[in-house]
Amino acid sequence: MPRPTRLSIAALTEIVTGIFLRAGLNDIQARSVAATIVAGERDNCKSHGIYRIAGCLRTIEAGKVDPAAEPELQHDGGPLIRVNAGGGFSTAAFSVGAPVLAEQAAAQGIAALVINDCTHFSALWPEIETLTEAGVAALAMCPSYAAVAPSGGTAPLLGTNPFAFGWPRPGRHPYVFDFATSIVARGEIELHRQDGRTLPEGWAVDAEGRPTTDPHAALAGAMLPFGGHKGSAISTMIELLAGAMIGDLTSPEALGALGSTALLPAHGELIIAMSPARFAAGRPGDPFARAERLLDAIAGQGARLPSERRFAARAAAMRDGIALSAEEMAMLEELRAG
Amino acid sequence: MPRPTRLSIAALTEIVTGIFLRAGLNDIQARSVAATIVAGERDNCKSHGIYRIAGCLRTIEAGKVDPAAEPELQHDGGPLIRVNAGGGFSTAAFSVGAPVLAEQAAAQGIAALVINDCTHFSALWPEIETLTEAGVAALAMCPSYAAVAPSGGTAPLLGTNPFAFGWPRPGRHPYVFDFATSIVARGEIELHRQDGRTLPEGWAVDAEGRPTTDPHAALAGAMLPFGGHKGSAISTMIELLAGAMIGDLTSPEALGALGSTALLPAHGELIIAMSPARFAAGRPGDPFARAERLLDAIAGQGARLPSERRFAARAAAMRDGIALSAEEMAMLEELRAG
Known part of the structure; x- marks a missing residue:
C-alpha cells in the first residue's frame, strides 16, 4: 500500500478554496465552504470532508445555489x-x-x-x-x-x-x-447495501411501512x-x-x-x-x-x-498534516483540473 | 368493584389546596402545587397526580422546603x-x-x-x-x-x-x-420488581456497572x-x-x-x-x-x-369529572385529616 500524502491544513485549505473559486463561488462562499470541508478532513470526519466537494459542485452547476450570494x-x-x-x-x-x-x-x-x-x-x-x-x-x-x-x-x-x-x-x-x-446516517444503510449485509432491527421500514432489515427495501422506504x-x-x-x-x-x-x-x-x-x-x-x-x-x-x-475521537484526529493533523490516500489525491487533482 | 367517585376539577383543586394550606404552605405555594397535581390527575397522568401529595408533605415536614417562600x-x-x-x-x-x-x-x-x-x-x-x-x-x-x-x-x-x-x-x-x-422512569423498574418480571435488555446496569435484567440489581445499580x-x-x-x-x-x-x-x-x-x-x-x-x-x-x-392520550383524558375529566377509586378517596381523606 502506498504511503499517504500529508498536506498541512493551510495547504489543503488553499487547494479546496481554489476548487470553489474556479467553480465560480465568490470569496466568502468559497472560503467558508472550504474551511468547513477542511475541518471535517482534519478531524477525520471523512463523511464531511473532501468527499463533499463533488456534491457542492453538482449543486452549483445545477444552478441551485447562488455563487455570488x-x-x-x-x-x-x-x-x-x-x-x-x-x-x-x-x-x-x-x-x-x-x-x-x-x-x-x-x-x-x-x-x-x-x-x-x-x-x-x-x-x-x-x-x-x-x-x-x-x-x-x-x-x-x-x-x-x-x-x-x-x-x-x-x-x-x-x-x-x-x-x-x-x-x-x-x-x-x-x-x-x-x-x-x-x-443512523443514510450512508450507513448504503454501506450495508454495498457490503451485502442485513440491517439491524429497528433501523428502517420498507416502502409499505413494514419493518425491514433489507438495505434495498430500506432505501426505497424510510429510516x-x-x-x-x-x-x-x-x-x-x-x-x-x-x-x-x-x-x-x-x-x-x-x-x-x-x-x-x-x-x-x-x-x-x-x-x-x-x-x-x-x-x-x-x-x-x-x-x-x-x-x-x-x-x-x-x-x-x-x-x-x-467528539473525543475528532479532537485526537485534529491533534494528529496539526502535528503531522492531513493524511490523504492516493485515490483522494487523484480526486483532488481531477477536481482542480475541473 | 365499587364505582369510582367523580369529582369536578374545581372540587379536587379545593381539596388538594386545603391539604397543603393545612400543611403550612403559604397561598402561592399551596395553590401552584395543587394546580399542578390536579392537572396530572385530570390528564390521567397518575404518576404526577395525587400520588405525589405524600412526597410533598414529607419534604415539607423534613424542613427541606420553605413553606412561606x-x-x-x-x-x-x-x-x-x-x-x-x-x-x-x-x-x-x-x-x-x-x-x-x-x-x-x-x-x-x-x-x-x-x-x-x-x-x-x-x-x-x-x-x-x-x-x-x-x-x-x-x-x-x-x-x-x-x-x-x-x-x-x-x-x-x-x-x-x-x-x-x-x-x-x-x-x-x-x-x-x-x-x-x-x-424509562424509575417507577417502571419498581413495577417490574413488584411483579417479579425481568427487565428488557438495555435498561440498567448493576452496582458493578454490568448490564442487568434483574430489577433488584438495577435498583442497586443505575438506569x-x-x-x-x-x-x-x-x-x-x-x-x-x-x-x-x-x-x-x-x-x-x-x-x-x-x-x-x-x-x-x-x-x-x-x-x-x-x-x-x-x-x-x-x-x-x-x-x-x-x-x-x-x-x-x-x-x-x-x-x-x-400527549394525545392526556388530551383525551382531559376532555373526559372536563365532561364527567375526575374519577377516583375508593382507595384514592380514602387516601385523600387521610391526608385531609393530617
Whole structure:
C-alpha cells in the first residue's frame, strides 16, 4: 500500500478554496465552504470532508445555489439575529452572523441566530465550536430532506435533522455533540447495501411501512428515528423550530422544492447561544468549575465524551498534516483540473 | 368493584389546596402545587397526580422546603429572567416568571426563564402548556437526582433529567412532549420488581456497572439513558445548561446535598421561550399553517402525536369529572385529616 500524502491544513485549505473559486463561488462562499470541508478532513470526519466537494459542485452547476450570494445581516439590537443567505451556502451566512450572535449572547444572556434561504451541506459542529471558542454555550439544529418516518409511521417525512450542542471548557476542547436524529446516517444503510449485509432491527421500514432489515427495501422506504418516540419527538421539534418557526422550509417542503436528494437541500437553520457567565451571575459557585466536575465524573467512569475521537484526529493533523490516500489525491487533482 | 367517585376539577383543586394550606404552605405555594397535581390527575397522568401529595408533605415536614417562600422576580428588561424560588416549590416560582417570560419572548423573539433554589416535583408539561397558551413555543429542562449512568459508564451520575417542548396550535391542543432522558422512569423498574418480571435488555446496569435484567440489581445499580450515546449526550446537556450554567445544582450535587431520594430534590430549572410570530416576521408563509401541514402529515401516517392520550383524558375529566377509586378517596381523606 502506498504511503499517504500529508498536506498541512493551510495547504489543503488553499487547494479546496481554489476548487470553489474556479467553480465560480465568490470569496466568502468559497472560503467558508472550504474551511468547513477542511475541518471535517482534519478531524477525520471523512463523511464531511473532501468527499463533499463533488456534491457542492453538482449543486452549483445545477444552478441551485447562488455563487455570488452576499449574506445579508438583519439585526435590530435585540436577541434575535437573522442572516439571509440569499441562496448561498449556510457556512457563509454563519460566518457573518456568528460574531453578532456571540456578542449578543454575552451581552444579553441569550440570543438566537436564524439563517434563511441557504443551501446546506455542513456538519453543525464547526459552527458550534466557533461559538464555544467565544465563550458561549450553543445549540444548533436544522431540517434536511424527508427521509425518516415518524415513530409509529410508515413513510419518509422528517429529515435526518441534526441536533448539536456545545459547552465551552476553558483551556480544553469544548464538550460538543452533533448527531442525526435518525437512528443512523443514510450512508450507513448504503454501506450495508454495498457490503451485502442485513440491517439491524429497528433501523428502517420498507416502502409499505413494514419493518425491514433489507438495505434495498430500506432505501426505497424510510429510516427510523433514534430512541423511538422520544427521538421522533425531538426530530419533529427541529422541523417546527428550524423550519416552520423561522419561516423556512421543513424537510418535506425542502424535498418537494428540489425534487431530488442528489443535490444539496435548501432550507434554514436555527442556532441559540447562551452565556454561562451571564446566566450564573450573582449565583454561588463557578459554572465552568461545576461543569468540569460533571464532565470529569463522566470520563472517570470510562464513558467517552462525544467528539473525543475528532479532537485526537485534529491533534494528529496539526502535528503531522492531513493524511490523504492516493485515490483522494487523484480526486483532488481531477477536481482542480475541473 | 365499587364505582369510582367523580369529582369536578374545581372540587379536587379545593381539596388538594386545603391539604397543603393545612400543611403550612403559604397561598402561592399551596395553590401552584395543587394546580399542578390536579392537572396530572385530570390528564390521567397518575404518576404526577395525587400520588405525589405524600412526597410533598414529607419534604415539607423534613424542613427541606420553605413553606412561606415568596418567589422573587429579577428582571432588568432583557431576555434573561430569573425567579429565585427562595427554597419554595418550582411551581410557585414558575407562576411568577411565566407571564414575564411569555411577554419578553413575544416582544424580543427569544427569552429565557431561570428558576433557582427550588424544590422540584412537577412534570414539565403543565408549564409548557401555560406558555403555548400564550402563543409562544417553549423548551424546558431540569436535572433531578443522580440515578442514570452515562452511556458507556457504570454508576449513577446523571438524573432522569426531563426534556419538554411545546408548540402552540391555534384552536387546537398544542404539540407537547415531556419525557425523561432515562430509558424509562424509575417507577417502571419498581413495577417490574413488584411483579417479579425481568427487565428488557438495555435498561440498567448493576452496582458493578454490568448490564442487568434483574430489577433488584438495577435498583442497586443505575438506569441507562434513552437512545444510547445520543440520549446520554442530551442528558449531559441538561446538567450543563439547567445545572451548571444557571448557577444551580447538577444531579449528583442535588443528591449529595440532600443525601436521600425519599425527599424531593432541590435544584433549578431552565425554560426557553420563542415567538413564532417574531421569528417568522417578514418571511413568506405562515409558520402556524406550515406546522399544521407537518403535524397533519404525521397523524396522517397513523403515528401518534405526543400527549394525545392526556388530551383525551382531559376532555373526559372536563365532561364527567375526575374519577377516583375508593382507595384514592380514602387516601385523600387521610391526608385531609393530617
